[in-house]
Amino acid sequence: NAGVTQTPKFQVLKTGQSMTLQCAQDMNHEYMSWYRQDPGMGLRLIHYSVGAGITDQGEVPNGYNVSRSTTEDFPLRLLSAAPSQTSVYFCASSSTGNEQFFGPGTRLTVL
């Protein structure tokens, strides 16, 4: 039982490049979320999903896309990376009435 896994752990991009951050969970949780963590700002919700095929925007969705084709996977796409997207990204999953389980994070630097 791996819990929530994220790949890659580290990534450096140039401005304008695109990439996908991967997130997978093996707990059959219906809810999955992406957060970004910046110094002194806690975690801010980017996008979340309440089940396969259903996604919605969080607090800071601009510049990011998500899809949820299966219960297990919830990839986050950066369409055209900008330096303001330099951050640590966390994926989390949860089920009704329970807390979120977090992945180890992806540290992204955009030059």
Add this chain to the structure above:
Amino acid sequence: AQSVTQPDIHITVSEGASLELRCNYSYGATPYLFWYVQSPGQGLQLLLKYFSGDTLVQGIKGFEAEFKRSQSSFNLRKPSVHWSDAAEYFCAVGALANAGKSTFGDGTTLTVKP
């Protein structure tokens, strides 16, 4: 809109001393409250949660928190801090039906002096 305020950005306590980390929330319905801990370079780990029942909840590592609806607070406490408790602590509020849409405070960094 839901929000969480952690008034203390940084707290320093001596090992063995007691600890209280403050958390105030704003939420339109019955809140579902959490405290998470994050060690450097790591993900978040749940310390404890509250959604109903006894307002004093016990968590892992000897932590407890008290829900006070009248004060919109959910403060975290520990009677005797250990050096290994040095970390960043986050309070969060969400809906019982969907913890995936939780709102987090900005965090409190705890330093433990020997």
